[in-house]
Amino acid sequence: MRAHEAGALHGDFTGLRPSWLTVPVDVNELHGYLWPQNVSRDDRGELTVAGHSVSELARQYGTPAYFFDEGDFRTRCHRWAEAFDFADVYYAAKAFCSKAVLRIVAEYGFKVDVCTEGEMVVALTAGIEPSNIGLHGNNKSDSELTLALKHGIGRIVVDSFDEIHRLEQHAAALGVRPQLMVRVNVGVEAHTHEYIATAHEDQKFGFSLTDGDAYAAADRIIRSEHLQLVGLHTHIGSQIFDTSAFEVSAQRALRLHARLQREHGVNLPELDLGGGYGIALNSQDDPQPPEDIADGLRAIIAEESAAAGIDQPRISIEPGRSLIGPSMFTLYTVGTVKPVRLSGGTGRLYVSVDGGMSDNLRPALYDASYSATLASRADTSTASLARVVGKHCEAGDIVVKDEFLPSDIAVGDLLAVPGTGAYCRSMGSNYNHIPRPPVIAVTREGSRPIVARETIEDLLRLDVG
Known part of the structure; x- marks a missing residue:
């Protein structure tokens, strides 16, 4: 079975070579x-x-x-910064992590998303402000969590109830109140020009919407005296060449956002739509320019926020591949x-x-x-x-x-x-x-x-x- 992360377009073959x-x-x-x-x-x-x-x-x-x-990279950073002047841009360090590159992205006002202690230490060593670093990961160790709390990392994207429990303990012991986001598995899997809105909850990342875990995780954080919920986080795939699937993802996340606002009286300030924006690896790929991506996401959030009856949250995104690739x-x-x-x-x-x-x-x-x-x-x-x-x-x-x-x-x-x-x-x-x-x-x-x-x-x- 062909397993290309960008989907079935890469499976069209003619003789010894693909038709494209x-x-x-x-x-x-x-x-x-x-x-x-x-x-x-x-x-x-x-x-x-x-x-x-x-x-x-x-x-x-x-x-x-x-x-x-380096000149090409700086041009790309400038374009993304201008296109997303309404959002927080987190450079995804997992794409490529080095002190030199992280210092460049910081020059353009980008924040940095890390998912391990190693990436976090490189970012800190590069001089990135701890408040401009976000920590991801489905299996964060105690050393990673305590390092993040001691340095005042800007946000931690939580991925399990066990993690929430350990964060409560560490935060209480250190006398801090970290800002958290809940990673929501919205049931959308994006692949290039197609998306499948079902059957993608069988994975290691996130809290499921359909079984109520995402709501339960947010509820638990809201009720905690040691933790602060600042928003919801979604991620729907890689090598995405249009914004269609983001519409479904944002709609589902904002429905949860609206429910939390109704039932708890909290107005979460942020929604992270993740990354995965595609690049051209061969002649069949046709990535969107950042300006078009920005226009599409801005329209989606305005429309879906109005439909959910809530104020528009501030958007954050996580381009990595599309910048450095x-x-x-x-x-x-x-x-x-x-x-x-x-x-x-x-x-x-x-x-x-x-x-x-x-x-x-x-x-x-x-x-x-x-x-x-x-x-x-x-x-x-x-x-x-x-x-x-x-x-x-x-x-x-x-x-x-x-x-x-x-x-x-x-x-x-x-x-x-x-x-x-x-x-x-x-x-x-x-x-x-x-x-x-x-x-x-x-x-x-x-x-x-x-x-x-x-x-x-x-x-x-x-x-x-």
């Missing part, structure tokens, strides 16, 4: 919507980022490596090219690179469909159907499942994969004892590592036996 993947007229063409704004080809056809050639960057930093177009690409070196012939006279090129599922787990985990391009030179040969694979000892170690690449792609060529800023380094591993790649920020003025490359020595240092 067409033979390119020019195999060297860069589709601008897939790449950071400062990525282009120079006169020789080589890929450059902010004016720096990838071959020079590869010589300096090695491959595989993630290259971060398009601002990075991964650069690999080709190590092996293997033509594979199949029955019926068909076949494809298997292009092996020096990374793989340890630096991008999403194709193996979600069957995510990425794109790729020959980066170190232009090409005049024909285009061949190819599959980009990694060097791990796994048949499922696939980086790009279907792509047209130059038929003469060769050992030593550089290959670039766009859209890897989100959930690639974050989900990175040391499988087969391969050190994780660095993250290199690139601007017109130069380049610098913001996350260092791991080394074999790092791995041996942890192996204390």
